[in-house]
Amino acid sequence: xxxxxxxxxxxxxxxxxxxxxxxxxxxxxxxxxxxxxxxxxxxxxxxxxxxxxxxxxxxxxxxxxxxxxxxxxxxxxxxxxxxxxxxxxxxxxxxxxxxxxxxxxxxxxxxxxxxxxxxxxxxxxxxxxxxxxxxxxxxxxxxxxxxxxxxxxxxxxxxxxxxxxxxxxxxxxxxxxxxxxxxxxxxxxxxxxxxxxxxxxxxxxxxxxxxxxx
Numbered sequence: 001x002x003x004x005x006x007x008x009x010x011x012x013x014x015x016x017x018x019x020x021x022x023x024x025x026x027x028x029x030x031x032x033x034x035x036x037x038x039x040x041x042x043x044x045x046x047x048x049x050x051x052x053x054x055x056x057x058x059x060x061x062x063x064x065x066x067x068x069x070x071x072x073x074x075x076x077x078x079x080x081x082x083x084x085x086x087x088x089x090x091x092x093x094x095x096x097x098x099x100x101x102x103x104x105x106x107x108x109x110x111x112x113x114x115x116x117x118x119x120x121x122x123x124x125x126x127x128x129x130x131x132x133x134x135x136x137x138x139x140x141x142x143x144x145x146x147x148x149x150x151x152x153x154x155x156x157x158x159x160x161x162x163x164x165x166x167x168x169x170x171x172x173x174x175x176x177x178x179x180x181x182x183x184x185x186x187x188x189x190x191x192x193x194x195x196x197x198x199x200x201x202x203x204x205x206x207x208x209x210x211x212x213x214x
Contacts, residue, residue, distance in 0.1 A: 013028075013042070013043070013046050014046070014050060016028070017046065017047065017050045017051055018050075021051060022047075022051060022065070022068055025043065025044075025047045025051070025065075025068065025069060025072065026068065026069075026071075026072040027072075028043050029043060029069055029072035029073050029076055029160075030072050030075050030076040030079075031076065032073075032076060032132070033072075033073045033074075033075070033076025033077045033079070033080070033132060033135075034076040034077075034079040034080050035099045036099055036101060036129075036132040036133070037099065039128070040073070040131075040159070040160070040163060041128075041163055044069060044160055044163030044164050044166075044167060045163055045164075045166060045167035045170070046167060047065060047069070047164060047167060048062065048065065048163065048164040048165060048166065048167025048168040048169075048170075049167040049168065049170070049171050051065070052065060052164070052167075052168050053167070053168045053169075053171050054171075057168075059168075062161060062164050062165045062168050063161055065160075065161075065164040066157055066160045066161025066162075066164050066165075067157060067161075069156070069160035069161075069163075069164065070153055070156040070157035070160050070161075071153070073125075073152070073156040073159075073160060074149055074152045074153050074156055077132075077135045077148075077152050077156070078135075078145075078148075078149070078152075080095070080132070080135035080136060080139065081135045081138055081139040081143075081145070081148055082139065083095065083139065084135065084136045084137075084138075084139025084140050085139035085140070085142055088140065089140070092106070092136055092140065095136075101133065105129055105130075105133055106133055106136055108130075109124070109130055109133040109134050109136060109137055110136070110137040110140070112124065112130070112134075113134065113137035113138065113141065114137070118138070118143050118147060118148075118151065119151070120134060121134055121138050121143065121148060121151040121152060121155070122151035122152075122154055122155045123155060124155070125151075125152065125154075125155025125156050125158070125159050126155060126158060126159045131155075131159065135152075
């Protein structure tokens with residue numbers, strides 16, 4: 001059933017984009033981040049081509065498109081976060097069955113979350129598969145939602161902008177995005193890690209100010 005839904009959506013992406021444009025992107029990314037169905041590379045790559053390059057949109061629209069996609073991704077990720085947060089392991093096991101999540105991948109995401117802490121939510125957004133499953137350990141650990149949203153938004157913006165830009169420049173050859181992602185993912189991860197270090201340092205600095213003033 002899940003495979004049929006994924007195939008149907010992929011085959012009809014052009015129709016969806018032609019009919020409702022960026023509203024279609026938002027809906028698909030909400031669905032993708034909440035269920036893990038349909039790789040974001042396909043959604044964003046085609047959006048960069050069909051909704052921007054095909055309409056001769058200026059270069060800066062890549063960053064606008066990345067922002068729209070990041071907001072939608074954060075909304076979808078929040079659904080899975082709250083499902084794990086409120087429902088616990090029981091709901092997570094049900095989601096794994098419904099959406100055919102590999103339990104080994106979920107365990108790997110949980111182990112990485114425990115190893116790297118809440119910052120993994122930020123740079124984990126730029127790792128395929130992990131970027132969706134990282135919502136589960138964040139929810140189970142009851143990571144502060146405001147922090148979850150901030151890290152998800154930043155990581156998703158970097159990832160989505162990269163994919164929209166790739167689709168914009170590749171056009172009809174959008175299918176090459178997977179190969180490009182493999183080459184550029186380490187750099188995106190490095191950027192995400194640097195941003196996380198800066199954000200973490202800033203947060204610690206804010207917490208230490210009241211102690212210094214007292």
